[in-house]
Amino acid sequence: MKTNLILKLAVAFFWAALNVARSAEPQITAKTVALDAAAEYKSTLDQVIRSALEAKGKFTVDPNDIATLRGLEYELLGHARLGALKRADLPALIFAEGKPQVVEEIPGRALELRLLKVGITPWDDGLASRSFRRLHDESGGTFTTPVPTNSYPQAGDFQGSYAYGMTLIGKREWADAVKHLHNAAMVGEGTVGGEWEFQVEITRAWAQAMQGDWAGAKATLAAALAREHRCEVPVRGRFLGAVLGIESQHLPPEMQAALPNQN
Amino acid sequence: MNETSTNCPTQIMKNHSCRTFAIWQLAIITGLLLGASPVAAQNEVKSTDLSQALKVFLDNMSTAQSSEQAAHAKAAELIQAADVAAAQFQNTNLPPQTRFEAHAKAIELKTQAVCTQLAAARQNTKLLAGARSALHDISRDLGSDLPEDLKDLPRQEDQPKVDAALGNLNLPEDASIAPESADALAAARGFYDLACKGAVQGAAGSTTLQTVARRLTAWEAKNRRTVVLADARLRQLQLGAVSGLTSVGDYTLNQALGEAGELALPSVAFGDPLLAPEISSKGETASPWPAKVSLRRALAR
Numbered sequence: 238m239k240t241n242l243i244l245k246l247a248v249a250f251f252w253a254a255l256n257v258a259r260s261a262e263p264q265i266t267a268k269t270v271a272l273d274a275a276a277e278y279k280s281t282l283d284q285v286i287r288s289a290l291e292a293k294g295k296f297t298v299d300p301n302d303i304a305t306l307r308g309l310e311y312e313l314l315g316h317a318r319l320g321a322l323k324r325a326d327l328p329a330l331i332f333a334e335g336k337p338q339v340v341e342e343i344p345g346r347a348l349e350l351r352l353l354k355v356g357i358t359p360w361d362d363g364l365a366s367r368s369f370r371r372l373h374d375e376s377g378g379t380f381t382t383p384v385p386t387n388s389y390p391q392a393g394d395f396q397g398s399y400a401y402g403m404t405l406i407g408k409r410e411w412a413d414a415v416k417h418l419h420n421a422a423m424v425g426e427g428t429v430g431g432e433w434e435f436q437v438e439i440t441r442a443w444a445q446a447m448q449g450d451w452a453g454a455k456a457t458l459a460a461a462l463a464r465e466h467r468c469e470v471p472v473r474g475r476f477l478g479a480v481l482g483i484e485s486q487h488l489p490p491e492m493q494a495a496l497p498n499q500n
Numbered sequence: 501m502n503e504t505s506t507n508c509p510t511q512i513m514k515n516h517s518c519r520t521f522a523i524w525q526l527a528i529i530t531g532l533l534l535g536a537s538p539v540a541a542q543n544e545v546k547s548t549d550l551s552q553a554l555k556v557f558l559d560n561m562s563t564a565q566s567s568e569q570a571a572h573a574k575a576a577e578l579i580q581a582a583d584v585a586a587a588q589f590q591n592t593n594l595p596p597q598t599r600f601e602a603h604a605k606a607i608e609l610k611t612q613a614v615c616t617q618l619a620a621a622r623q624n625t626k627l628l629a630g631a632r633s634a635l636h637d638i639s640r641d642l643g644s645d646l647p648e649d650l651k652d653l654p655r656q657e658d659q660p661k662v663d664a665a666l667g668n669l670n671l672p673e674d675a676s677i678a679p680e681s682a683d684a685l686a687a688a689r690g691f692y693d694l695a696c697k698g699a700v701q702g703a704a705g706s707t708t709l710q711t712v713a714r715r716l717t718a719w720e721a722k723n724r725r726t727v728v729l730a731d732a733r734l735r736q737l738q739l740g741a742v743s744g745l746t747s748v749g750d751y752t753l754n755q756a757l758g759e760a761g762e763l764a765l766p767s768v769a770f771g772d773p774l775l776a777p778e779i780s781s782k783g784e785t786a787s788p789w790p791a792k793v794s795l796r797r798a799l800a801r
Contacts, residue, residue: 297672298671300671300675300676300677300681301677301678301681303666303669303671303677304677304681304682304684304685305681305684305685307662307663307666307685307688308681308684308685308687308688308689309688310688311659311685311688311689311691311692312688312691312692314653314654314659314692314695315688315691315692315694315695315696316695317653318653318692318695318696319695324652324653327653330654332662332665332666333654333658333659333662334654336662336665337669338669339669339670340669340670340671341670
């Protein structure tokens with residue numbers, strides 16, 4: 238009887254172990270294959286972004302990486318067409334959706350698309366229709382965030398510079414936008430709370446990243462974070478900070494997933 | 501006996517343990533089979549059996565076409581016979597009784613012709629609805645009913661432009677890629693083109709399915725018109741019968757009165773019968789239109 242019991246236990250153990258082993262087998266389905274392609278796409282693009290971040294001097298992309306990325310885009314679009322990949326699982330496609338004009342835009346545009354995919358707009362500074370008060374302003378006046386305009390600003394007109402700079406952001410003319418946003422943040426002795434300058438500088442850092450000036454973006458964002466700002470660091474700022482390695486504040490999981498990983 | 505009696509408990513024990521072991525073995529095999537089935541099911545490439553839906557579609561379309569053609573042929577014969585009778589009806593040299601009878605015969609034959617087509621059209625309404633349902637099943641099984649969230653995918657026709665834009669990037673003049681990269685890109689592009697052929701964006705299905713669906717829609721619309729038109733023609737024939745009899749009566753009366761009367765023939769001419777589009781075994785339909793028609797041309801009268 239004792240032998241029987243041992244035999245039963247042994248067989249039961251063997252059976253359980255076998256089932257566990259079988260259930261642990263990787264399941265190759267159309268969806269898993271498609272998700273593998275999505276992971277490979279992100280990994281390849283992460284590598285390009287990392288190369289840009291670490292580049293000393295002018296950033297260049299290996300043409301093979303471009304071909305690989307484009308090939309993976311075709312593959313992913315094919316998977317999506319065949320229903321193996323849901324829209325939510327389809328990564329933002331740098332070429333098919335991003336359409337960068339120059340090589341230098343590729344990393345920034347990739348990050349912008351990733352943010353847009355999780356519902357965050359890097360250019361939404363939260364300043365629209367809000368009023369700010371200047372520090373030590375003799376007139377004691379406040380100003381309201383201007384709407385974007387095509388009018389070229391006069392020297393010293395920080396509001397005009399902001400309005401024109403944001404128009405340039407819309408036109409994706411990064412170099413000029415950076416220049417005008419720099420002027421927009423020059424508000425005499427500053428604003429009460431410093432949120433105006435803080436948000437404008439974050440936008441400027443993003444614009445620098447978009448044109449491939451990663452060192453400039455890092456310097457701008459670091460300076461913005463260092464200055465007084467009586468407001469929370471926006472998600473777009475935290476994300477860019479995490480990309481540039483200067484900020485380690487909390488990011489939601491979907492934003493962390495959008496960060497370029499170390500390969 | 502002794503030996504037997506002493507061996508008996510051992511034998512029973514052995515038998516019992518053998519039975520238990522056998523039961524366990526059975527349990528293990530069952531367990532393995534049960535454990536394996538979900539894995540196998542997940543790894544299995546799901547393929548839908550389209551033969552049933554395709555058979556229903558082709559059967560319904562073929563039956564509808566045969567029915568319509570048979571109805572058309574029979575209607576044509578009846579109309580021909582009706583024309584002979586109508587000619588007699590118009591012959592004023594014949595006695596009124598003969599003309600009355602000819603008129604009645606013509607009306608009856610034309611009514612039969614219309615009824616034949618009406619019956620076929622009514623039957624075809626059901627057949628075409630069945631074909632429509634089967635086509636929907638085929639379309640859905642082929643995966644052409646893409647989820648709503650895939651509708652905003654980058655468009656296929658935009659991809660060559662994207663490729664061209666990549667060529668315009670500010671890469672070095674001598675930028676080149678490895679043959680393996682070129683092959684991989686070409687293979688991926690080929691896969692994408694294949695995927696697009698199989699399942700185009702949106703719920704309408706592949707190009708072939710779209711074509712078949714369009715023609716089925718056109719046929720259904722024509723069938724609806726046939727039903728309504730045939731119904732109207734039947735009413736016309738009823739009026740025509742009265743009108744014709746009146747005209748014969750008037751003529752006879754006029755003859756009797758010595759006056760020349762006008763023969764008011766009813767307009768009961770049966771127009772060109774409506775034909776179903778030809779459906780080949782490949783699901784292609786013949787159309788008087790070329791493969792592509794400009795909208796303006798289609799709208800032009």
